Every structure is written in C-alpha cells, then in structure tokens.
Amino acid sequence: MGDPESVRTRLRVLEAVTDSALRELDLDKVLEVLLWQVRDLFAVDTATVLLTDADGEHLVAKAASGLEEEVFQGVRVPVGVGFAGQVAQRREPVQITHVDESTVINPLLWQRGLRTLLGVPMVAQGDLTGVLHVGSTTARRFTDEEVELLQLVADRLAMAAHVHRARSERAAATMLQDSLLPSHLPAAEGWEMAARYVPGTDSGVGGDWYDVFELPDRRIGLVIGDVVGNGLPAAIVMGRLRSALRAYALEFADPAEVLGKLDRKASHFEARSMATVAYAVIDLATSRMELARAGHPPPALAVPGRATGFVDTELGPPIGYHLGVTGRRSTGVDLPPGALVTLYTDGLVERRGLDLDSRLEELRQVASSTAPEAACARIMAALVGDRPADDDIALLTIRHSPATDRS
Template identity: 75%
Template sequence: MAEARGSSIRLRVLDTVTDGALKQLDLDKVLEVLLQRSRELFRVDTVTVLLVDRGGTQLVARATTGLEEEVFQGVRVPIGRGFAGRVAQQREAVQIERVDPSTVVNPLLWEHGLRVLLGVPMIAQGELTGVLHVGSTSARRFTDEEVDALQLIADRLAVAVYVDRTRSERAAAALLQESLLPSRLPSTPGWELAARYVPGAESGVGGDWYDVFELPGERIGLVIGDVVGNGLRAAVVMGRLRSALRAYALEYLDPAQVLGKLDRKASYFETATMATVAYAIIDTATCRMSLAVAGHLPPVLAVPGEPARFVPVPVGPPIGFDLGVSGRRGTGVDLPPGALVALYTDGLVERRGEDLDAGLELLRGTVGPMGPEEACSRVMAAMVGDRPATDDIALVAVRHSA
C-alpha cells in the first residue's frame, strides 16, 4: 500500500511539473500554482519558497501558501542557521519533527503550530537558488517517496527562478551600462573625441566602461576600465568605481594618485573585486597628457610623421585587493597637433586561440594620426570585422586637432 501511494504521488508530481501551461506563466504565477498544488498533493498546511539573496548569504521568503506572514514580513534566514539555512548549506533534504527555537530561527513557524517540516534545496545549473519547504501541524513522517517528489517540484521551481533571474539581470545590466556610458562626449576647442562600446556576444554586458569628462583648469579626463566578471554584479561595481574615480579626479591632479585612492576604496568597500583601469588627464593649455595605468593595456599614440607606438607607461597592479599599497606611478607625453591617442579594453585585442601580441601589433598598425571617428571605424573594422566579439569592447580616441 505504501509503495503504491509513493508511486502515485510521484506520478502526480510529474504531471504537475511537466504541465506545458507553466511555460506560459511568469515567475510569480509559477510559484503560486506549484505551491498551491504542492499543498494539496502532500496534504500539508504550509508550503514556502525562500530564495538566496544577491549576496549569497541569506534566504529571503519569496512565496508561500498557508504562512503568508513570512513574505509580508520579509523573513530572512542566514544560510547555515536553523532549518532552512541548514538545507541551503548542506544542499540536501532535511526533515525535522520538532519545531521550536532550537531547530528553526523563524518564530512564525512554531507560533503557527507547525510540528514537522521537510525542506529540499532548489538548484539549477549547479547554483543554489533557494529552499522549498512544507510543514504540517499534525505529527507525521514524510516518506522517501515524498522527499523525492518534493525535490522534483523544487527542481522545477529552481529552473523557473534561474531563468527569470538571468533574464532580469541581463536587462538590468544592459540598462545600467547604457545609463553610465557618456551620453555625449565633451566638445573642447582643438580636441576631437570619438568612442565605441560593444557588449560581448558570449558574456553579455559586463564591467567594461569608458568615461570622458571636462575638469577645471582646461583639462580633459579620459578613463577606460574593465571590472573582472560580467553580468549585473560587474556592471554595478563598474558604476561605483566610475563615480568614485570622478570624485577623486576633482580632488587630485595626478592620475597615479587618483588610481591610488580608487584602489583603497575598492579594496575596502568592494571586497572580492578586481578591475583594470587606465586614467589620463589632457592639459589642453600645455598639450600634454599625464597617464597612470592599473593592470590595463597601454594606450596607442600616433603622432604625425612617426610610427604609432604604445605609450611607455609603468603598468601597476590592478585595482582591488590592496595590490597597489607600494604606490602607483604615471608618466607624461606631449600631444602635438595632429596626434591621436586610443584607449581600449582587452576585448578589442584578445581572441580565443589567438596570440595577444599579434592582436596588439594589429591594433598598433591600424591606428594613425587621423580623425577620432575615422580611427574608431578603422580599428573596429580591423579588429572585429564580421566576427562577433566574445568579450566586451570599449574604445576611446582623442585627437589634438589644433
């Protein structure tokens, strides 16, 4: 009899999770439908889904039936603590037959008279997305078949959450990236500017950025940077670094000092973050560029009558992890009339299976003392052509046109 009942609940759960109609529903409706069906199938009093927060350290009540207060009150459970935290940490089913402060951290569970709980992890693509648990006010023991059946539902929910989160993060990252790139480049007499940004076809929007801004004292600030990683998190970190660098640029005249301050800020507040950055200041009165580089590829300089060359700047360690504690150094170069400088991210010159030096040499041979818009067009045609970029590409060109 028990074996027949176990087989029966598995078949009913399979019918539920393979229902084609679920594909047409958004995440909220999928949660609502599957939680209500789970409550009926397992004959329990509560069914709850808690999702892993962005920081990956807590579970947040996202949907429930029978215990709506959990969602209304924004219940949070640290991963590793209590019943749900234990399910998340161990990534395996957990069943408890005593619900009190010694076994759970959420008082709503024992206040509602729950006597038993069964929880299973929600995992998709190897990533923990949350925990699904059911509870009963009557004493009972969930069978192995019921545990397996609940895991089937958790797996279906995990996929729905993963897809929804991935789609939302990509859209949010794209919007954030677009909002942080300069809507227009400064118009400074005697200096022309152009830029390109292309998100990677494989990685999607990431942490590459460029920035150009006017500074007091007839100066122009140029920034090119690349936060390690991709997606929403990289874009958010990029936005914070961009804003911090702009603030430091108003306070300090030396690009090396600005990168030193940015490194300290990132190392202290942006834990587990690394970025490469090149920051240059062009003094339009003296026609001289001062430059500092943190782990980034050096700019290309093309002066009329001379072969294009990479600016010989000391390359310090990347931003983050207190790697630049020994100090940062910069350099200065003259920009005579007709000179063009191109700053870029590594996505422009790196290709899987191809030599980086070959990519750099191709870039150097393409850049010349031409207009910045023409330079960007030629560089993108030579370096990208008809192949989609696998990584983000940012490119900024500035020419002394006086």
Template identity: 65%
Template sequence: MVGDRDTEIRRQVLDAVTDNALTELELEKLLDVLLRRVRDLFGVDTVTVLLLDDARERLVATAAAGLEEEVYQGVRVPVGSGFAGRVAARREPLVIEQVGPSTVVNPLLWERGLQVLLGVPMVVGGQVIGVLHIGSTVPRRFTDSDIGSLQLVADRLALAANAYRSRSERAAATMLQASLLPAHLPTVPGWELAARYVSGTDSGVGGDWYDVFPLPDGRLGVVIGDVVGSGLAAAVVMGRLRSALRAYALELDDPAEVLGRLDRKASHFEHNTMATVGYAMIDTDLQHLRLALAGHLPPVLAVPGRPAVYVDVPVGPPVGQWLAIEGRRSGRIEVPPGALVALFTDGLVERRGEDLDERLDRLLATVAPEPPEVACARIMSAMVGTRAATDDIALLAARHQPEN
C-alpha cells in the same frame, strides 16, 4: 495503502511540473500556481520558496502559500543556519519533527504552530540557488516518496527561477551600463572624441567602461576600465568605481593619486573585487596628458609622420584587494597637434585561439592619426570584423586637433 497514496501523489506531482500551460507563465505566477498545487497535493499547511541573494550568503523568502508573512516581512536566513540554511549548505533534503528556536531561525514557523518540516535544495548546473520547504501543523511522517516528489517540484522551480534571474540580470545590467556610459561625449576646444562599446556574446553586459568628463581649469578626464567578472554584479561594481573615480579626480591633480584612492575604496568596500583602470588627465591648453595605469594595457599613440606606438608609462597593479594604495606613478605623454590616443579594454585584442602578441601588433598597425570616428570604425573593423566579440569591448579615441 500508503504505497498507493505515494504513487498517486507522485503521478499528480509529475502532471503538475510537466503541465505545458506553466511554460507560458512569468516566474511570480508560476510560483503561485505550483506552490498552491503542492500544498493541496501533499496535504500540508505551508509551502515556501527561498532564493539565494546575489552575494550567495542568505536565503530570501520569495514566494509562499499558507505562510505569506514570510514574504511580506522579508524573511532572510543565513546559509548554514536554521532549517532552510542547513538544507542549502548540505545540498540535501532535511526533515525536522520538532520546530522551535533550537531547530529554525525564523520565529514565524513555530509561532504558527508548525510541527514538522521537509525541505529540499533547488539546484541548477551544480549550484544551489534556493530551498523549497513544506510544513504541517499536525505531526506526520514524510516518506522517501514525499521527499522525491518534492524534489521534482524543486527542480522544476529551480530551472524557472534561474532562467528568470538570468533574463532579469541581463536586462538590468544593460540598463545600468547604458545609464553609466556617456550619452554624449563632451565638446572640448582643440580635441575630438569618439568611442565604441560592445557587449560580449559570452559574458553579456559586464564591467567594461569608458568615461570622459571636464575638470576645473579646463582640463579633461579620460578613463578606460574593466572590472573582473561579468553580468549585473560586475556592472554594479563598475558604476560605483566610476562615480568614485570622478569624485577623486575633482580633488587630486595626479592621476596616480586618483588610482591610489580608487584602490583604497575598492579594497575596503568592494570585497573580492579587482579592476584594471587607465586614467588620463588632458591639459587642453597644452600638448600633453598625464596618464596612470592600474594593471591596464597602455593606450596607442599615433603621431603624424611616425609609426604608432604603445605609450611608455609605468603600469601599476590593478585596483582592489589592497594591491597598491600608495606608490603608484603616472607618466607624461606629449600629444602634438594631429596626434590621436586610443584607449581600449582587453576584449579588443584578446580572442580565443589567436596569439595576443599578433593581435596587439595588428592594433598598432591599424591606429592612425585621423578623425576619431574614422579611427574607431577602422579599429573595430580590423579587430572585430565579422565575428561577434567574446568579451566586452570599450574603445575611446581622443585626437588633438591640428591648428588651423
């Protein structure tokens, strides 16, 4: 009889997780429908889904049937601790038949009188993204068939949650990046500006950025940067670094000191983060700029009547991980009237299957002392052409206008 019961539950679980109608539901509704079905099919009192947070350190109660307080109260369980935390850490099912402070970290579970719990990991692409668990207020034995059937549900929910998270992260990162990139470049007497930003087809939106902002005494701050990583996490870090650099630029006159402060900030607050950054300070009344590089490729300088060159300034380590808080150096670059400076991220010159040196030479041959909009269009045509980028690209061109 037990075998017949297990077979019937497994059949009904298969019917539930393969129901075509579920494919039309958003994640929140899908979780609500499936968790209620699971509670009825298994004859349990509670069903809960906990998903890993972005830092992959804690499980967050996301949906529940029977113990909704877990969601309402924002229950969080450290990976490796308690019941759900152990399921995530071990990446295997777990049954406990004595629910209390010694076996779980969430007091709601024993306060509601749960006697037994069964939890299974939610895994996608070899990565644990959450835990699904069921609980009963009366003693019972969960069979191997129960475990296998619950794992089927967890696998279905894992795929749905991962797809939803990917879509949500892409949309959020796109909005964040759009809000952080300058909507309009400033109008500066004696200088023309133009820029391009293209997200990579593989990485999606990430940590590349450019920035231009006026400084006291008529100076102009120009930034190009690339946070290691991709997606929403990199875009969020990029936003914080961008804001910090702007603040330091208001207080410090040496670009090298600005990058040193940024390195200190990133090293202390942005754990396991690294970024390459180029920061130039243009004195709009004179014919030069001061530039500091933190692991970033040097800009191209095109002066009328001369071949374009990569500027010769010291290149310090990237920012982050306490690489070089002090000792950074900046260089002075002469930018005569008519000259153009092109700053870019590595996505412009790096292309799978192509030699980097050859692409750097191609860029050098493309940059000319012409209006920045024309220069950007020419550079993107030569370096990107008809093939979609495989990495994010940021490009910023600044031209010292010829005197009339």
C-alpha cells in the same frame, strides 16, 4: 511505491511540474501555482519558497501558501543556520519532527503550530537558488517517495528561479551600463573624440567602461576600465568605481594619485573585486597628457611623421586587494597637432586561439592619425570584423586636431 494512490500522486506531481502552461507565467505566478498544488498533493498545511540573496549568504522568503506572513514580514535565514539554512548548506533534504526555537530560527513556524517540516534544496546548473519546505500541523513522517517527489517540484522551481534571475540581471546590467556610458562626448576646441562599446557574446554586459569629462583649468579627463567578472555584479562595481574616480579627479590633479585613492576605496569597500584602469588628463592649454595605468594595457599613440607606438608608461598593479600600496606614478606625453590617442579594453585585442602580441601589432598598424570616428571604424573593422567578440569591448579615441582642420 506501487499502490494505486501512490501512483496517482506521482502522476499528479509529474503533471504539475511539466505543465507547459507554466512556461508562459512569470516567476511569481509559477511559485503561486505550484505552491498551491504542493499543499494539495502532499496534504500539508504550509508550503514556502525561500530564495538566496545576491551574496548567496541568506535565504529570503519569496512565496508561501498557508503561511504568507513569511513573505509579508521579509523572513531572512542565514545559510547554515536553522532548519532551512541547514537544507541550503547541505544541499540535501532535511526532515524534522520537532519544531521550536531549538530547531528553527523563524518563530512563525512554531507559532503556526507546525509539528513536522520537510525541506529540499533548489539547485539549478550547480547553483543553489533556494529552499522549498512544507509543514504539517499534525505529527507525520514523510516517506522516501514523498521526499523524492518534493525534490522534483524543487528542481522545477529552481530552474524557473534561475532563468528569471539570469534575465533580470542581464536586463538590469544593460540598463545600468547604458545609463553610465556617456550619452555624448564633451566638445573642446581643437580636440575631437569618438568611442565604441560592444558587450561580449560570452560574458554579456559586464564591467568595461569608458568615460570622458571636463575638469577645471581647461583640462579633460579620460578613463578606460575593466572590472573583473561580468553581469550585474561587475556592472554595479563598475558604476561605483566610475563615480568614485570622477570625485577624486576633481580633488587631485595627478592621475596616479587619483588611481591610488580609487585603489584604497575599492580595496576597502569592494573587497572581492578587481579592475584594471587607465586614467589620463589632457591639459588643453599645453597639449600635454598625464597618464597612469593600473594593470591596464597601454594606449596607442599615433603622431604624424612617426611610427604609431604604445605609450611607454609605468604599469601599476590593478585596482583592488590593496595591490597598490607601494604607490603609483604618472607619465607625461606631449600631443602635438594631429596626434591620436587610442584607449581600449582587453576585449579588443584578446581572442581565443590568437596570439596577443600579433593582435597588439595589428592594433598598432591601424591606429593611425586620422579623425577619431574614422579611427574607431577602422580599428573595429580590423580587430573585430565579422566575428562577434568573446568579451566586452570599450574603445575611446581622442585627437588633437591639426590647425588646418580648424581653419
């Protein structure tokens, strides 16, 4: 532990993992630089980093020095299986001195002639990001100090991978969200629309969405939804649900039936996902709205000459997990001239430390029968104001214009 060579090695490892120049490099370059240094510092023949995939069920070769074929051939190792899989599952160092098909599942390792392998887990902020392993073609036993030093390198790589993944996922989620939100709202004579979307400061971009689309026979479909979760996984599920709902909306006129089909699809193909959705169809010829809700808060309805209230409609279970097996029902609502419908996600009305009922009452009071753009501005000013939202907010308003506005 205290011999001069050991002290020099420790210092060189510490210098490598704390080099400030690494902060300026992207993940691929950080891996390349540190793996090359690992081979030199630990006098090994190979050094490889495998990162967890999106589901966390497999390790995928991301970078290698001395055995680049692992990356070129896209080596994948199930967590819990083989040498690297055991390192990942145990989250502790594993050393083996016999390398063949009985101890590893990647034939490249024994074909390379490796006789000894040492692997350590890469963990950042409690999350497994991958495995770092080194190999030697000569028989040797890695010392406890070498294991400890390799773990230091793995910890540095784990943080770099964690930061890279977080940034990449946030950027991808933002791009996906932007591409799926309507770039413009459809124009329909006698009807006005406006919308807002604001990502939450805590959750980042997630699974909230709104959608408006024209349907056959002079009808308009309106959707407001919220996928449980946040980040890229929630945004991906949101995109799939949005596309599926649009497809079902063309085939089925009843919003409840559309949500039933969506529930079946999500329960089967998005087995670990859940969402709340409100879907409405407005018949422009009759000015009547059919509405169905799947675990989503009720829209506010403001009609001239009446007190603003929330649409009284049956609340069905959320989408997913086969919760809607008993069927869903739609409710019909007349929208006379001047009527304003306000659909929203729970990020608008839910705030830490504030009573939900009082927030809903505040929404009811400000969601008056005005032009949709003015209504959105008033609602956001009253319920968001100068306090950043904890969760995503999606807001959609539509108004049946009074005849005087159309003259």
